[in-house]
Amino acid sequence: MISLRFIVRRCGRCCTLCNVVKILLIGPCLLFLLFLLLVFHPKIAPERFNKALGRCSDDEDRRFINDVCLNFSKGVISGPLCRPLCLNGDIVYKHCLGHGGKIVIEAQYENRPVIVKASERSVFHYYVPIEDDLLRRLSERERDKMIRDAVFRQANDVIKPFSVDDKMMAKRFLGEKNLTLADSLTLFSLLGQDEFMRLLLLTGTQHVPALYGWCGHVYAMEYITSDDFLPILHPISSRHTWEERVRVALSFLDMVKSFKNTPYGELFMCDVQESNFGITPGFIVYAIDIDLTFFTEQLKFIITQPKCKRDDECNFFDCVAICDKEKGKCTTNIKTNNFQVLCSDIFQSKLLSLRGLLVHPPKLIAGRLRTLLSDCGKTNDSVIPAAYYENLYHKLRNLLLHSI
Known part of the structure; x- marks a missing residue:
């Protein structure tokens, strides 16, 4: 039979352990709450x-x-x-x-x-x-x-x-x-x-x-704010129709052509993320943050600086060049382009995300659209000829036009 003294001793140890655990859990939480108060309270938050x-x-x-x-x-x-x-x-x-x-x-x-x-x-x-x-x-x-x-x-x-x-x-x-x-x-x-x-x-x-x-x-x-653009990327929860999403996608394609033919060479978007774009009430897309956009000669200068062993070490955010593995230096051969990055990061969903401008299309075009987006969003070990993307560009544009 277990003695009363043993039970008391056992309970005492448990209580001590519980107290230690409570201190370990509650202490950091209180410090974190104090930090939040200092940072976010408008009257307390220090300038730094x-x-x-x-x-x-x-x-x-x-x-x-x-x-x-x-x-x-x-x-x-x-x-x-x-x-x-x-x-x-x-x-x-x-x-x-x-x-x-x-x-x-x-x-x-x-x-x-x-x-x-x-x-x-x-x-x-x-x-x-x-x-x-x-x-x-x-x-x-x-x-x-x-x-x-x-x-x-x-x-x-x-x-x-x-x-x-x-x-x-x-x-x-x-x-x-x-x-x-x-x-x-x-x-x-x-x-x-x-x-x-x-x-x-x-x-x-x-x-x-x-x-x-x-x-x-x-x-x-x-x-021009991104507030009206972001909901369009959530077709399940947003009220935007397929036709409205297509109009935005077509405006993106017009942007690709416009940026390819500036008076100073092609303008590369090296930071393609949702918050960097906005739309007007007429569904015209604008690049609202152009801090990380570069003309061709600028990008070549920037991207050839690092030493490398493989291509993914020759990247500047979304802009990637080819690594000369023998010389161990990044080349000026840029293998990404605006069309390819938009296909990958804006038009279709990433991994398990349900977000994407062209997800959940009409069943009639779903298969062809999926194939086109997969083809235009991929990158190879070498620079893909411009004619390849030009062909995909026109195929995607025509498919979207005929879907509305």
């Missing part, structure tokens, strides 16, 4: 947590805009948006959208929503100083030439990878007027922001948000 999470505050961004306008009033910066932003009240602040290396603000301009962006770095971070005394001794013509030459020297690393003719860039970016020191500082600050450069170079290109102008290192662009 906000910045680490890409969060922002309206007060902080309003101060930022005030500083920009103060620089404009002092004649330090210039730009076509300075008066609407600082004097006329045409650009109305709505609220901040986020930080994280870049300030992003939603605003209203001429009764339409716009996105106002700027690098978090001060405009003076980009300035390459020119001696004021020397400038005062020069004639207006000589001073203008000196500033322009300085701008082009600073811009060389940005302009050359785009393969842009200097005269074309001068006309589009610098205009015909004589440049002031404020123009010089503004141009330096904008040349240091890749997204601005792409928006400027792609002005008038469909499927890219319009650039409305700039003031110092701040620029405003068309506001």
